[in-house]
Amino acid sequence: MSVRAYKLVEVRHNDEPTFSLSNEEMVEWLSNIMAFESLNMNGTGFIEVPKVCIEHALEQDSWTDEGRAILLRMLKECGDDDYAVYYAF
Numbered sequence: 014m015s016v017r018a019y020k021l022v023e024v025r026h027n028d029e030p031t032f033s034l035s036n037e038e039m040v041e042w043l044s045n046i047m048a049f050e051s052l053n054m055n056g057t058g059f060i061e062v063p064k065v066c067i068e069h070a071l072e073q074d075s076w077t078d079e080g081r082a083i084l085l086r087m088l089k090e091c092g093d094d095d096y097a098v099y100y101a102f
Contacts, residue, residue: 043060052101
């Protein structure tokens, strides 16, 4: 099966960010699940977060209230999909 690449015509995003890459707790977790692999050398690009990783993270008690709130929002943003995609810029 051939994999094809298509030119991206439009990227739309929510008005409010889900999280900030200045949040050390989120950055550490995202780094641990290798979500930053697709970012460019300037730290911008798409971040794909699997729903199962979010669910697993919520099982841990070590989160701050802010971190847990972000994870819950991410889980909600997954909806029926198996992942959520974020555009960091």
